[in-house]
Amino acid sequence: MSLALTVSNIRKSYSGKPVLEDVSLSFDRNAVYVLTGPNGSGKSTFLRICGLIEDADSGEIVYTSEGGMLKHDIRLKRRITLVLPRIGLFNTTVFKNAAYGLNIRGSKGADAARRVDEVLAFVGLAHKKDQSALTISSGERQRLGIARALVIEPEILFLDEPTASIDEKNSAIVEDIILDLKAGGRTTVIMTTHDKDQAGRLADSWLTMHAGKLIPHP
Amino acid sequence: MFLAESFKTALSLIVNLNAELLGIIFLSLKVSGSALVIATLIGLPLAALMGFRKFPLKGVFVSLLNTFMGLPPVVAGLLIYLFLSRSGPLGFMGLLYTPSAMIIAQSILAFPIIVSLSYAAIVGVDPIISQASRSLGAAQSQVSLTIMKEARFGIMSGIIAAFGRVMAEVGAILIVGGNIAGYTRVMTTTIALETDKGDFELALALGIILLSISLGINFLLHLVQRKGAVER
Numbered sequence: 001m002s003l004a005l006t007v008s009n010i011r012k013s014y015s016g017k018p019v020l021e022d023v024s025l026s027f028d029r030n031a032v033y034v035l036t037g038p039n040g041s042g043k044s045t046f047l048r049i050c051g052l053i054e055d056a057d058s059g060e061i062v063y064t065s066e067g068g069m070l071k072h073d074i075r076l077k078r079r080i081t082l083v084l085p086r087i088g089l090f091n092t093t094v095f096k097n098a099a100y101g102l103n104i105r106g107s108k109g110a111d112a113a114r115r116v117d118e119v120l121a122f123v124g125l126a127h128k129k130d131q132s133a134l135t136i137s138s139g140e141r142q143r144l145g146i147a148r149a150l151v152i153e154p155e156i157l158f159l160d161e162p163t164a165s166i167d168e169k170n171s172a173i174v175e176d177i178i179l180d181l182k183a184g185g186r187t188t189v190i191m192t193t194h195d196k197d198q199a200g201r202l203a204d205s206w207l208t209m210h211a212g213k214l215i216p217h218p
Numbered sequence: 219m220f221l222a223e224s225f226k227t228a229l230s231l232i233v234n235l236n237a238e239l240l241g242i243i244f245l246s247l248k249v250s251g252s253a254l255v256i257a258t259l260i261g262l263p264l265a266a267l268m269g270f271r272k273f274p275l276k277g278v279f280v281s282l283l284n285t286f287m288g289l290p291p292v293v294a295g296l297l298i299y300l301f302l303s304r305s306g307p308l309g310f311m312g313l314l315y316t317p318s319a320m321i322i323a324q325s326i327l328a329f330p331i332i333v334s335l336s337y338a339a340i341v342g343v344d345p346i347i348s349q350a351s352r353s354l355g356a357a358q359s360q361v362s363l364t365i366m367k368e369a370r371f372g373i374m375s376g377i378i379a380a381f382g383r384v385m386a387e388v389g390a391i392l393i394v395g396g397n398i399a400g401y402t403r404v405m406t407t408t409i410a411l412e413t414d415k416g417d418f419e420l421a422l423a424l425g426i427i428l429l430s431i432s433l434g435i436n437f438l439l440h441l442v443q444r445k446g447a448v449e450r
Contacts, residue, residue: 074357077352081353081354082353083353084349084353087346088344088346088349100351100364104355104357105355
């Protein structure tokens with residue numbers, strides 16, 4: 001794989017209350033890494049720090065590519081992406097939401113539109129592309145969030161509780177999408193979930209977080 | 219009887235598209251429209267700056283702007299008069315009693331409304347939008363632009379509200395425009411003058427048109443707010 005991530009000795013507190021304590025981990029192969037753990041165990045914070053959305057209080061987040069260390073600049077940030085639990089859809093059509101990542105990279109026109117159509121078809125939302133993104137169901141929102149991330153072909157895709165607030169049918173669709181990505185072997189998926197059965201179905205590597213500490217799943 | 223007669227004449231003035239009436243309506247729209255454009259061009263970037271940057275005394279600045287939203291038009295008119303009058307600091311420009319002076323006055327009245335309401339719309343955008351945008355690889359300027367787009371209905375409401383205010387105000391433009399027939403006479407100042415003179419027909423005709431415009435503006439505002447609410 002071209003992009004690898006190593007975090008070492010990450011600590012983070014919110015208003016004096018420690019959330020992450022000395023967390024270290026390496027993500028060095030194209031696989032699905034699943035993080036489980038109770039609510040408030042620090043999974044989401046860990047994901048946001050790894051996804052460079054939030055800074056750690058101390059510790060190192062090192063991205064490497066072909067042996068070289070990468071700066072945490074916009075170029076690196078454009079090779080990874082994080083799908084948040086609440087997604088944060090923009091008040092526009094499903095298509096324009098999915099196209100966002102390409103637009104901000106200056107990629108427009110027929111090729112970009114084709115890529116967006118492909119991804120929307122991949123997550124099963126092609127028929128809704130002209131609809132307002134704020135009127136689709138919660139399961140479809142989740143799939144659109146993933147489509148919006150996939151359109152930019154991230155080398156590492158972080159998914160924070162991708163099936164927490166959706167029904168079984170949509171949950172199964174999301175799992176299929178993740179399994180397809182796994183079979184494709186080009187994207188590293190690092191996700192959190194509190195559904196242990198789901199973790200079992202998806203994980204190449206299963207880790208558990210407890211009270212801000214990372215422990216390998218037994 | 220007298221009221222009915224006045225109404226009848228007023229309606230015939232509107233139906234027959236009386237030239238004087240049309241001139242007055244056109245000037246009103248030109249003055250208020252220009253003021254709106256100027257206030258938006260300056261106000262919107264300022265609102266964005268306030269929304270995205272931290273600076274000292276920002277809270278005080280926001281409170282001041284909110285206060286100026288209720289600035290009495292006559293007071294604004296008086297201050298601009300003092301600036302533009304022959305002995306004032308900008309007297310050399312010869313702007314007093316011109317449509318330009320009226321545009322300046324109305325821009326100043328519209329400005330705090332546009333800035334305050336746009337600022338409120340921008341800071342009211344859910345922080346998840348900024349996180350989502352950043353996580354998809356947006357640079358800071360692109361994140362800001364995305365937030366502005368999300369705030370568009372609130373910003374539009376502010377602009378429409380400002381238009382409603384300047385279209386209806388009389389105090390400021392009367393003082394700095396002078397109500398000169400065919401030059402600086404607009405709908406509201408004509409109504410005030412004609413009522414003073416006891417010529418109610420033209421005043422009534424303009425009153426009806428002004429009310430219709432106001433109704434139109436409010437309808438537009440309602441539509442924008444409903445669209446914003448539905449799509450949220």
